Amino acid sequence: MTAEVAAPMIKAAAVNKYFGDLHVLREITLEVPRGQVVVVLGPSGSGKSTLCRAINRLEPINSGEIAVDGVPLPAEGKALAALRADVGMVFQSFNLFAHKTIVENVMLAPVRVRKVGQAEARKTAMELLERVGIANQADKYPAQLSGGQQQRVAIARALAMRPKVMLFDEPTSALDPEMVQEVLDVMTGLAKDGMTMLVVTHEMGFARRAADRVIFMADGEIVEDTTPEEFFTAPKSERAKDFLGKIL
Numbered sequence: 001m002t003a004e005v006a007a008p009m010i011k012a013a014a015v016n017k018y019f020g021d022l023h024v025l026r027e028i029t030l031e032v033p034r035g036q037v038v039v040v041l042g043p044s045g046s047g048k049s050t051l052c053r054a055i056n057r058l059e060p061i062n063s064g065e066i067a068v069d070g071v072p073l074p075a076e077g078k079a080l081a082a083l084r085a086d087v088g089m090v091f092q093s094f095n096l097f098a099h100k101t102i103v104e105n106v107m108l109a110p111v112r113v114r115k116v117g118q119a120e121a122r123k124t125a126m127e128l129l130e131r132v133g134i135a136n137q138a139d140k141y142p143a144q145l146s147g148g149q150q151q152r153v154a155i156a157r158a159l160a161m162r163p164k165v166m167l168f169d170e171p172t173s174a175l176d177p178e179m180v181q182e183v184l185d186v187m188t189g190l191a192k193d194g195m196t197m198l199v200v201t202h203e204m205g206f207a208r209r210a211a212d213r214v215i216f217m218a219d220g221e222i223v224e225d226t227t228p229e230e231f232f233t234a235p236k237s238e239r240a241k242d243f244l245g246k247i248l
């Protein structure tokens, strides 16, 4: 393996972010190698969502540097749009277009942003819907699908842009419990296929099984950065022990 010579897929160096006086990301430094699955844990308000949004430049940062696949993220403009396409994002709320069918939802960004032709976009969309197990619902509308199915469509929609990295921000938090696993299964499949993933989740089973690495955040800082085994069996910081004590 020559992994050492390749640039990390995600690199954040001394990133700081403020909302007014609130210092929400404090000197965040992080490198995620290609193909790694990182689960980000931490109490509410610790900066997990802001970190995801910063990596995708949905949120400007005050200082520091973020690069994806070796390319520093520009602040704005065309170059930003191109780089943002490299980073797929899946949120708690799926936000599918209600008046478009499932397959149209998946085709939309490639057609509009990447100028892919309709026929090719449809073919790719169907392949992706197959991959997330929803191909037989392609011509339905979002409201006709369950929450778990809609979130799987949202994953397919993100994949349609051929991202190098996938960010997941609490993708199962809005789902009824019986639908959580089908979404986690799709994510596990992606991980097995080698996708580089940063996943904010409260699903500890997923963190234990699928993560190569756990990052624990508190008050805008990375407090622990370790393996799942180590984090769950021997957390070092008081804040991590306290967090685990509340959720396990």
Ligand code: ADP
Pocket (backbone or CB within 6 Å): 019, 022, 024, 042, 043, 044, 045, 046, 047, 048, 049, 050, 051
């Ligand atoms: P987490 O995802 O870990 O719950 P967030 O990244 O959402 O944390 O939020 C980190 C902190 O930043 C919180 O104190 C939150 O209230 C604050 N915050 C998040 N977004 C905004 C915003 N747009 N304006 C002001 N404060 C914000």
Ligand code: MG
Pocket (backbone or CB within 6 Å): 048, 049, 050, 169
């Ligand atoms: Mg959040």
